[in-house]
Amino acid sequence: MKEKAVIKVHMNGPKCRPKILKFLIHVLKLMVPYELREKFVNKSTSKRRIKAMEIAATSPGVISVAIDGEDKNQLVVTGEGFDAVNLATVLKKNVGLAQVISFGPDKKE
Template sequence: MKQTMAIKVSMNGHKSRTKAMKIAVGLPGVESAALKGDDKSQIEVKGDGVDAVQLTMLLRKKVGFAELVSVTAEGGEKKEEKEEPTGQALVWPSTTPYYVYELPPASQYHDPCSIM
């Protein structure tokens, strides 16, 4: 299914724009990529079977902040898609063994230090 996606990327200069474009064009299924917006801070990618979330994560990793703005199917329906973190809580197992210390009954207490 052909789709067009817009990704907002924080790009500081010509070098980061070039790097972002190389990353976008390097994914399988991408047919074209173009810079859009007033300050050329959005990349518009057109392709068939391109994973928008994977592209956004690659741009975050290599260039900087990236936000998926919109994904549009070739049919013309515009579908806003916000990426939500799906992180799972990591629970690290404790390697410290827990020991249970039981006190003897009160009648068996022996006070070795009696000052009074």
């Protein structure tokens, strides 16, 4: 039986950044215009999104992974016999805060 989990991953918060990146952003805020800062932050967000998809896709039992949500911060994971809580824990350690929004059988429409 296929299961579907929706996991919300916070990929752009200050808690998600390494310490050296936090320091660099603080220094760059004083020196760099706003447009360049936003371009730099968005680039790192896309890298985190790719990393989150790679982690979810390589988990045992996962068949498909998709990005959904208004802010593109929700992973929709479909598979058989995968552990959504364990997946959220691994995502939290490697990408950023992760919460399981919903988990249940996959309903085909």
